[in-house]
Amino acid sequence: MLLDAQTLLDAAFAEGFELAGLTPAIPHSDHARHLDWVSRGLAADMTYLTDHRAQVRKDPRDIFPQAITMLCVGKLYNTNGPKDHTESTEHGGWISRYAWGTRDYHDVLREGLERVVARLKVQLGQPFEYRICVDTAPLLERSYARQAGLGWIGKNTCLINEPQGSWFFLAELLLPFPTTSFNSPPPDRCGTCTRCIDACPTAAIVEGPSGWELDSAKCISYWTIEAKTEASAELKQAFGNHIFGCDICQDVCPWNRRAPLSEEPAFQPANACPPLEALDEQSFRDRFRKTPVARTKASGYNRNVLVALENRRK
Ligand code: SF4
Numbered sequence: 001m002l003l004d005a006q007t008l009l010d011a012a013f014a015e016g017f018e019l020a021g022l023t024p025a026i027p028h029s030d031h032a033r034h035l036d037w038v039s040r041g042l043a044a045d046m047t048y049l050t051d052h053r054a055q056v057r058k059d060p061r062d063i064f065p066q067a068i069t070m071l072c073v074g075k076l077y078n079t080n081g082p083k084d085h086t087e088s089t090e091h092g093g094w095i096s097r098y099a100w101g102t103r104d105y106h107d108v109l110r111e112g113l114e115r116v117v118a119r120l121k122v123q124l125g126q127p128f129e130y131r132i133c134v135d136t137a138p139l140l141e142r143s144y145a146r147q148a149g150l151g152w153i154g155k156n157t158c159l160i161n162e163p164q165g166s167w168f169f170l171a172e173l174l175l176p177f178p179t180t181s182f183n184s185p186p187p188d189r190c191g192t193c194t195r196c197i198d199a200c201p202t203a204a205i206v207e208g209p210s211g212w213e214l215d216s217a218k219c220i221s222y223w224t225i226e227a228k229t230e231a232s233a234e235l236k237q238a239f240g241n242h243i244f245g246c247d248i249c250q251d252v253c254p255w256n257r258r259a260p261l262s263e264e265p266a267f268q269p270a271n272a273c274p275p276l277e278a279l280d281e282q283s284f285r286d287r288f289r290k291t292p293v294a295r296t297k298a299s300g301y302n303r304n305v306l307v308a309l310e311n312r313r314k
């Protein structure tokens with residue numbers, strides 16, 4: 001059965017995704033670049049990027065063998081909270097914008113794509129198999145999203161949409177049908193701008209063999225979310241009051257100046273600038289259960305709070 005491309009895109013827009021595009025479910029040419037990035041140690045200790053799971057990223061059909069078409073979607077998470085970390089409350093820590101809400105975005109996006117599938121099943125008048133990927137599935141999400149026309153990959157390594165900016169969660173729906181047409185990548189609009197590179201407090205955006213790339217071992221997001229060990233004393237001084245993630249290279253991006261606001265209730269700001277205080281297990285669970293911040297566990301959160309308190313004393 002040949003699916004009408006516009007019908008697929010309209011289903012995504014109707015279910016609350018601000019971005020949608022279509023691309024073939026085949027290996028992506030960025031895969032070799034990704035493996036090269038990993039092999040040069042730039043993924044630091046993120047084992048889900050460095051171990052056998054990196055291999056699976058090559059072909060979406062390793063995830064869902066019947067896949068023919070990939071519907072790539074973006075859901076805006078920009079909200080009307082503090083503009084950037086310089087607007088933190090006086091004694092507050094900074095939590096990355098994507099984690100301000102009250103629910104884990106994986107659940108919100110998965111539910112949205114399940115509604116897209118339900119809508120398509122009614123329109124097609126038949127059930128079908130599919131696979132939803134939200135962040136955790138081994139796919140080069142940004143590369144496919146670019147291929148599907150959602151945006152270009154900026155020097156800050158984020159997917160940027162003109163005119164909506166880069167505050168997007170990405171997800172994919174793998175479908176077992178061909179479609180009438182695919183989207184194509186937009187032009188790269190970074191031009192001569194270097195704002196993100198200049199603003200990064202740890203110089204984590206580095207020039208690689210084929211363009212700008214992230215050195216995870218220098219990135220505040222890596223150290224405050226993923227790392228199981230402590231950063232060097234020198235690096236920690238640059239973390240400021242960041243206790244979960246870092247948005248600086250997106251905050252300074254001119255394409256985010258007019259980013260629209262999300263109306264999704266689950267993403268409205270509840271946790272932007274919590275007080276810089278260590279939390280016991282129960283208090284941490286009460287505050288961050290079901291939010292992305294839960295990923296650090298209380299132990300990682302408290303480690304980050306101590307670093308931020310130390311930085312505040314200096
Ligand atoms: S997230 Fe922060 S530390 Fe990481 S590259 Fe961007 S500005 Fe630098």
Ligand code: SF4
Nearest residue numbers: 154155190193196253
């Ligand atoms: S700040 Fe400038 S160079 Fe960096 S991603 Fe945005 S437009 Fe591109």
